[in-house]
Amino acid sequence: MKILVVDDFSTMRRIIKNLLRDLGFNNTQEADDGLTALPKLQAGDFDFLVTDWNMPGMQGIDLLKAVRADAKLSKLPVLMVTAEAKKEQIIEAAQAGVNGYIVKPFTAATLKEKIDKIFERIEASKG
Amino acid sequence: MNNTTICSSASLESAKKLVVLIESGDEAAAFDILEELSAIRESSLFQDLGKLTRDLHNTINGFQLDSKISSMTEHDIPDAKERLNYVISMTESAANKTLTSIEASMPISDELQQRVEKLYVSWGRFRKRDMAVDEFRTLNNEIDEFFKWLMENIPNLHSNLSDIMMAQGFQDLTGQIIRRVITLVQEVEESLVGLIRITGQKKTQSSQPQEHDRKEVYLSGPVVPGIDKGDVVSGQDDVDDLLSSLGF
Numbered sequence: 001m002k003i004l005v006v007d008d009f010s011t012m013r014r015i016i017k018n019l020l021r022d023l024g025f026n027n028t029q030e031a032d033d034g035l036t037a038l039p040k041l042q043a044g045d046f047d048f049l050v051t052d053w054n055m056p057g058m059q060g061i062d063l064l065k066a067v068r069a070d071a072k073l074s075k076l077p078v079l080m081v082t083a084e085a086k087k088e089q090i091i092e093a094a095q096a097g098v099n100g101y102i103v104k105p106f107t108a109a110t111l112k113e114k115i116d117k118i119f120e121r122i123e124a125s126k127g
Numbered sequence: 128m129n130n131t132t133i134c135s136s137a138s139l140e141s142a143k144k145l146v147v148l149i150e151s152g153d154e155a156a157a158f159d160i161l162e163e164l165s166a167i168r169e170s171s172l173f174q175d176l177g178k179l180t181r182d183l184h185n186t187i188n189g190f191q192l193d194s195k196i197s198s199m200t201e202h203d204i205p206d207a208k209e210r211l212n213y214v215i216s217m218t219e220s221a222a223n224k225t226l227t228s229i230e231a232s233m234p235i236s237d238e239l240q241q242r243v244e245k246l247y248v249s250w251g252r253f254r255k256r257d258m259a260v261d262e263f264r265t266l267n268n269e270i271d272e273f274f275k276w277l278m279e280n281i282p283n284l285h286s287n288l289s290d291i292m293m294a295q296g297f298q299d300l301t302g303q304i305i306r307r308v309i310t311l312v313q314e315v316e317e318s319l320v321g322l323i324r325i326t327g328q329k330k331t332q333s334s335q336p337q338e339h340d341r342k343e344v345y346l347s348g349p350v351v352p353g354i355d356k357g358d359v360v361s362g363q364d365d366v367d368d369l370l371s372s373l374g375f
Contacts, residue, residue: 085350094375102363105296
């Protein structure tokens with residue numbers, strides 16, 4: 001499974017990459033905002049996207065919308081990991097088609113739980 | 128129309144001409160001169176009016192800046208203080224978590240080293256066939272115990288390291304908070320510069336306070352206790368509840 005981790009803080013990207021490795025996901029790549037992430041997603045065969053919201057350049061919510069609008073990427077599972085905690089924002093992300101939403105600070109257990117849930121659902125929908 | 132005052136030599140010249148023209152009975156020419164004189168008067172009136180308008184405009188701008196600065200001192204500055212205090216407490220808590228996990232891991236790593244050193248010596252003797260049967264039985268038990276100890280403690284070591292890693296998340300969160308405070312400091316600076324410009328009565332092309340980035344207001348960043356109340360979630364459980372209420 002190939003995963004793209006998008007966050008403008010490199011420390012957070014490292015944390016998420018390490019957590020993913022702990023969960024058995026070794027094939028991860030990084031981008032520091034939506035503008036650098038989108039071409040990577042379009043060029044590479046990523047299976048999963050983990051993104052922050054508040055980033056310079058292109059925000060995570062706009063990246064999510066761009067992914068959903070792209071015929072090739074529209075089915076890509078997207079997990080948002082962000083400090084943005086307003087209800088209207090969570091609702092906006094849900095409406096834009098996010099698959100999971102984690103607020104920072106978060107725990108390793110939360111990340112595992114959300115990822116498991118996302119893939120369970122995908123498996124279930126494949127029937 | 129350059130002459131702004133009625134008491135100028137040009138006006139005096141026109142007035143003298145007017146007297147001469149009236150005396151000579153040249154009505155049409157006298158009217159022309161009169162027109163000229165009143166044009167001078169109107170022009171100076173307009174200039175005064177223009178100056179008054181500009182003063183009024185500057186004063187109104189000054190009021191806007193005044194109220195912007197007063198709202199900053201009343202609300203944004205204390206708010207920024209709270210945020211910076213929260214940064215201190217977050218960094219403190221991250222440092223404490225890290226130190227606690229290190230303190231819990233050091234004894235494990237020390238004990239690991241001691242046990243391995245001891246076993247390595249016995250193991251060396253066993254390999255050299257320099258060991259009595261009873262001693263071997265003891266070694267056997269020791270190895271067994273060592274494995275049990277490892278199974279118990281290695282997960283702890285891993286979880287301590289994982290805690291240390293998670294504690295580093297403070298860098299992202301405090302970074303976001305500090306960025307907001309930097310934006311505020313820049314706004315205060317801009318407003319102060321604007322105020323100085325206006326009170327200094329220097330003519331500037333546009334002394335309107337710049338509309339700052341609305342995105343900053345919409346994106347509220349990490350929740351700071353005591354400041355961010357109302358429509359924010361208080362943790363992951365709230366997020367999950369909200370999403371499930373949306374049929375997620």
